[in-house]
Amino acid sequence: MKFTLGNQYLDGAVSLLRRMPLAGYQSMARSRFIRIFKEPVQALVDARQDLISEYSVLDDNGKPVIEGDHYKLRPDATAEYNEAYTKLMNEDAEIDKATYTAHMKDIQDVLKNCKLELSGDEATIYAALCDALDVFEEKEGK
Template sequence: MQVTIKNAHLGQATSLLFDLALKGKQSRHRTKFIKLLAERSKEVEEQRKQLAEEHAKKDDEGKAIINDEKYDIPDQEAFKKDYQELLDELLIIEGGDAQGMLKTVKKVLDECDKEFSGQEAVVYDYLCDQFEKGDGAE
């Protein structure tokens, strides 16, 4: 089994899974899955800062100029394009030690009886789709 999640959906997926009432094995596997998402979210944020620094105006010493805790980025379009590419990249979780965890989280999503609406419903649908696509990749 292999599951892919776009960087853009990491935070929302984490929140949705975090709020589910689970116990035992399901809770432990959900927590392991959330840790993987959180680690990737941290990497994405570090990469976003690197992109901002690369696109920012530089001072005489070659350091990025920061005004009001924001990078001074003259070409916002170029930065947004690079940042969107980062958000479109995929986190791939597959096989090995992750196999049991992925099957458990898929089961949790399949059997979830919580009602979702709005953005939560969209994220739930996205996660279910990703797990269904990954189910054949064993």
């Protein structure tokens, strides 16, 4: 299965998929689909941590300083950090993992038949996931 999805949607896509009430075969297809997100999510976590390490105030051990709930950025680096972070989050993750033959269709069906009421960020994530997987596009010859 090969598709691209914006970095900004990766974490939310996994959360959304986990929230869907599914049983049997559909639940198994979803679980397999979530597993293919493991590497792209970890790569994003690592990239964020690299940015934090590069632009934060560091303690005596070379670790980023945390103030309250946030990392303390160097005052001269805040704009650069924000620019780099925005660029990172706007990049697309290429997901290309071998699964089983009908996995794409199974996941498209799960998304097409989603019964959750969605709004806000969750609705945006759902739309991005559907776009990435061509859920609502009609194929020629069908």
